[in-house]
Amino acid sequence: MDRDVTLNVDELVSKFKKEGHFDRLRKQILETVNEKESGPLLDRLKKIIDEEMVKDRTLKSKDQFRAAPLIAGAVDRSSLYEDSMEHIRSNVLSDQDLREVIYNSLEQIGIEQIEHEDEEKLLNSKTMDGRK
Amino acid sequence: MDFNTSTRSKSQPVQRNNYKVLYDPELGIKENLGRKIIYRFNGVSKPPLVVRDPRLKNPIYARGIPKSGRPFLKSLQTINYDYNENSLGPEPPTQVFVSNISPLVTSEQLRYHFKSFGEVFDLDLKLNPYTGTSLGLCCISFDKRSSISVAAHSAKIAVQQANGLRFSGKPLSVVLDRDGSLCEEAFKKALNAVEKQFQEETLQKQRFEREDESSRQKLSAAMNEDIPPWRQPSKNSQTLSNGDLQHSKVQNVDQKSGFLTSSETDVPKNINDYIYLLIDDRFVPPDRVYYTDIKHHFRKFLYEKIYMNKDGFYITFNNYREASNCYRALDRTYVQNCRIKLKFHDIPSRTKEDGKKSAVRRVVLPPEEAYAEATSVVLRDLEAALLRDVKSKIIGPAIFKYLHSMPKPSVKEELQENLLVSSTSVPDVPLKIESTVGKLPSLPKFKKRVDSSKMNLSAGSKTKSKLQRRRRRRHEARPLHYQLNQMYNSSASEAESDQELLLSSGDERVERGKIGSIKSVKSDEATPVFSDTSDENDKFHRFRTKSKISKKKYEKMEVDYTSSSETESDASILSPSAAIPKSGSAIKDELISPKKEIDEVLALAPKWRINEFDETGSVYYGALPYNYPEDDVLLDLDGLQYLVKNDEDYSYLQEALKDEPLMDINDPNFWAYERKSCKFKNGDVKYGDTAILPEPKGYFRSNTSGSAKSEGYYIIPTTEKSLYLPLRNRSTIDTISHSTSRITSRMNRVNNRRLAAGVEKSQLPAEADLLRFNALKARKKQLHFGPSRIHTLGLFAMENIDKNDMVIEYIGEIIRQRVADNREKNYVREGIGDSYLFRIDEDVIVDATKKGNIARFINHSCAPNCIARIIRVEGKRKIVIYADRDIMHGEELTYDYKFPEEADKIPCLCGAPTCRGYLN
Structure with a gap:
């Protein structure tokens, strides 16, 4: 019986997200990133902005709401995100604890699902019997 | 026989052949033709022969042989035989x-x-x-x-x-x-x-x-080895x-493929991963249905591509809905006379879910593997989410923070930069909202100074305000940073306008900004008004929002709160002294010296004014920024005395009249006295007083040349005529004789019936026909049409009609919308300016232009006495006019046309006090 049990990965993931685990983790990670990694990140950002200011002198005189998207675009073009994400990936996301947390919650969802399916099967079979 | 030959030999001039005897005296002498035989040679005769088709003599010849039922052929018909193996000659070209x-x-x-x-x-x-x-x-x-x-x-x-x-x-x-x-x-x-x-x-x-x-x-030399290029x-x-x-x-x-390369139409191997409709090859014989036909057949649907192979055509789709729509619409339809049967193929559910993500990944797994897989998926998603978060929550605010903390460039620097780039940069405005808000009793308004010339240009202020509203709405849908920007800018202008308000320098303003005018006005109304100017503004706003303000009024109001406060106060100080009536010789001391120049002005005054005004006297050509109170002043001696108040004014006057030639007047004082006494004698004004032009009462048309007589021939539109002609376009007549003993139609009918009954009783046999009483006729309302005060012809009641009585049916041709559109165009082209089309519903229209009854003469009125109802009679819809109130004998019948609102307005001439001004 147990061998036949299969689980749909996508369903698992969507359920995981639906139950709010994903957002919780996301916030948590963002916080940790903000604490640990933001220092060098912001330093680099400052450098990029300064460079951009030198490149385009009108930015200084521009309204900040107009200048901000321009700078954001410049940041996008730089390798800041790639580098920092690489860093974050290796430091934060590859954390074994995090993996375990996810795995455990997924397992729980999976078990619940299997139980649920079993119940349904039972119900179905019961009704079938009843009909007969 | 002998006789015959002898006569012939006697008169035998005929040696030629081909003749016909037209007249033979032997057969019967006609006096006017004489005794000679008349011949015709070769068809040429003395009176030229007119050849007529004898068939034309019979007018019904074309109908054919009587009772045969077969018409004659108009022309000979050639018979075409099909070309086959028995045919002679070469094949016709194909x-x-x-x-x-x-x-x-x-x-x-x-x-x-x-x-x-x-x-x-x-x-x-x-x-x-x-x-x-x-x-x-x-x-x-x-x-x-x-x-x-x-x-x-x-x-x-x-x-x-x-x-x-x-x-x-x-x-x-x-x-x-x-x-x-x-x-x-x-x-x-x-x-x-x-x-x-x-x-x-x-x-x-x-x-x-x-x-x-x-x-x-x-x-x-190394290049030598290359192949010769x-x-x-x-x-x-x-x-x-x-x-x-x-x-x-x-x-x-392979005609099927048309011009497409085979690779384009080849069925891909993973066709099962698509949503497609399959047309089996059995239904589409390749020699009859081509690729293009299929393409043409499916052109109305958003298919992705059409593939084909020996199994048939595959029409692939991007989404299920379109495919199913297509399937429903085109299944069992005909292509090139071939009935096609579609087979609907959907993506198997597994691949459908999987489609978006990696196709390699196995989805359904045993639990342990599934958990591991799911974990990695979650991690991947987390990473993507994190990147987004970092961008929006860390980097974004950091940029702003940095920009904010950055020292503002000094004005000088900024100027230089602006010069360098010459771009329209918006400098940050210091935020003063808190300080100003604290001082103001009313909420800040969002306004902007606008050129009065521009304002005057907008003839239809209504349409403009609509446009503005629309634009405002569009603002709200813009990206957030634009909106933020807008907010900052508007707060800046707000601060500006507030400052202006504090300075009480009232000026024209137009509301602007996201919040909208209505809101601000409301707040104004709710809060106590704190100064005269704001009151004026307030009124102005209310008018603007109503957008019903007439231009003239509007300008006057402008005047009220622009410069009047200064000038009027000045006037109140100065004018008493200036307007003291004095004897003719003694004119005010301060004006004696400029006297002479002023006189010259008088002769030239009209010219001076023309430049700024058009003939209505109210619309600028954009020469002046706004209207002055001085414009209402009649520029005669008194007027000029009133206007010129000090030396500065006088110097300007001199400057303005510098180029004018001097007039020859002997004694300026005496001349001035003469003028003034003349004016007084004409009775226009009190002596020496009233410099202001008299307000035109009732209908007034100002002429550019100054006189209506000098204008020549021109057409006064009917709308304008109704303003001064007492009886024009006044449909509502004063019902003077509200006699209590008026005969209503009901009573009329009753009387008729009584009469009929009486006649029957008396049993007069002979005149029974004569006296036969038509009940229907009696029920019909007596109406007649004649010249109307509203518009050309109108329909008038010839008897008293009760309220809710049927008056008349509106009869005409029943046509469709399409036909009505065409007819309308044609009528306009023919010069029938009036519309007699009555709409029953979206597609049914009654056209009484050419065929109809007198109901079509009923005019429109905004205060009608009839109402048109569409009623159902034996399943057919009819337009029937009912009386909406008791209608007196002689009154014109009117009903509300209820035209839909349109851009080009038709002026209403009904003359009712509640007239809307337009039919539509």
Whole structure:
């Protein structure tokens, strides 16, 4: 019986997200990133902005709401995100604890699902019997 | 016999043949023709012979032999026999040769076009074998398998209709081509020309290449090993053209594919991953249904692509909905007379879910594996989410923070920068909202200074305000940072306007900003008004939002709160002294010296004014920023005395009149006295007083030339006429005789009935017919039409009509909307300006223009006495006019036309006190 049990990965993931685990983790990670990694990140950002200011002198005189998207675009073009994400990936996301947390919650969802399916099967079979 | 010969020999001038005796006296003498025989030779007679068709004598000849029922043929008919094996002579041509085709035209297009003449059997568009482009020559043969004559007929029609037809900008030339020899010849010719050109080109190229090569050889010896480059292009093109030739051959053989490359139409291997409709090959015989037909058949649906193989056609779709729609619409329809059956294929559910993500990943797994897989998926998603978060939550705010903390460039620097870039940068405005808000009793308004010239330009302020509203709405849908920007800007302008308010320098303002005018106005109304200017503004706003303000009024109001406060106060100080009536010789001391110059002004005053005004006297041509109170002043002596208040004014006056020639008046004082006493005697004004122009009462039309007589002939529109003609366009007459003993229609009927009963009782046998009483006639309301005060003709009641009584039915032709549109256009073209079209519903309209009854004469009124109802009588809808109130004898009948609102307004002339001004 147990061998036949299969689980749909996508369903698992969507359920995981639906139950709010994903957002919780996301916030948590963002916080940790903000604490640990933001220092060098912001330093680099400052450098990029300064460079951009030198490149385009009108930015200084521009309204900040107009200048901000321009700078954001410049940041996008730089390798800041790639580098920092690489860093974050290796430091934060590859954390074994995090993996375990996810795995455990997924397992729980999976078990619940299997139980649920079993119940349904039972119900179905019961009704079938009843009909007969 | 003898006698006959003797008479003939007697009068025998006839030696010639071919004659006819027109008149033979032997057969009966006619006095006026004499005794001589009249002949006609060779059909030429003295009175020229008029040949008439004897059949025309019979007017009903064309109907044929009486009672036979078969008409005569108008002309002889040729009989066409089908060409078959028994026919003589060569086969009729079934091929056409098309030349002068634009190189852009594909064979597909040609085929599609020529299919309209008949079944196309073969279409051979000649291609340039070197480049693969079209040579503009084509041989089209029509399908003669079933019937040669049909094919020949198609070819003939093709020549008739397609010859000279413009196809992609070039007129086609189509000729019959029996055996394709014409096409062959033309193709050879074209090919020769192409080859010649090609050879020339290659030669030239070779020459260039050779030169190039020689120079290169000089440069490096190593390059020598290369293949001579001039061979390269020719080789390339050769192979290419070969390929193309083959290709075109393939197409000609496989007609299904049309012009598409086989790779394009080949069914992909993973066809099962698509949503597609399959048309089985059984339904679409390849010789009858082509790829293009299928494409054409499905053109209305957003299919992705059409593939085909020996199983049939596969029409793939992007989404399920479109596919199912298509399936429902086109299943069991006909393509080229072939009924097609569609087979609907959906993506299997597994792949559907999987489609978005990696196709390699297995989805359904045993639990442990599934957990691991899911974990990695979650991690991947987390990473993506994190990147987004970092961007928006860390980097974004950091940029802003940095920009904010950055020292603002000094003004000088900024200026330099602006000079450098000359861009329209918006400097940050210091935020002063808190300070100003604290001081103000009312909420801040969002306004902006606007050129008065611009404001005056907007004739339809209503439409403009609508536009503004729309624009405002659009603002709200803009990206957030724009909106934020807007907010900051508006707060800045808000601060500006507040400052202005504090300075109480009232000026024209137009509301602007996201919050909208209504809100701000409301807040104004709610809060106590704190100064005169704001009150004025407030009123102004209310008027603006209502947008009903007339221009004249509007301008006057402007005047009220612009400069009047100063000038009027000045006037109040100065005018008493200036306006003291004095004896003619003694004019005020301070004005004695400028007297002379002022006199000169008088003669020239009108000219001076004309420049700024048009004939209505109210619209600027944009010369002045706004209206002055001085504009209402009559520029005579008193007026000028009133206007010129100090030395400064006087100096300006002098300046303005510098160029004017001096008038010869002896004693200025006496002249001035004469003028003033003359004015007084005319009774226009009190002595020496009232410099202000009298307000025109009632109807007033100002003429540019100053006099209506000098204007010449001009047409006064009816709307304007109604303003001063007392009886024009006044439908509502004063019902003077509200007699209590008025005979209503009901009483009328009752009386009639009584009369009829009485007649019957008296039993008069002879005049029974005469006295027969028509009850229906009595019920009909007595109406007549005549000249109306509203518009041309109108319908008038000839009896008293009770409220809710049926008055008349609106009768006319019942037509459809389409027809009505056409007719309306035609009527306008014919000069029938009035509309007699009455709409019953969206598609049914009653047209009483040409056929109808007098109900069509009923005019519109905004305060009608009738109402039009659409009622159902025996299942047919009728328009019936009912009386909406008691209508007196002689009153004109009116009802509300209820025209839909439109851009071009039709002025209403009903003259009712509640008139809306327009019909629509």
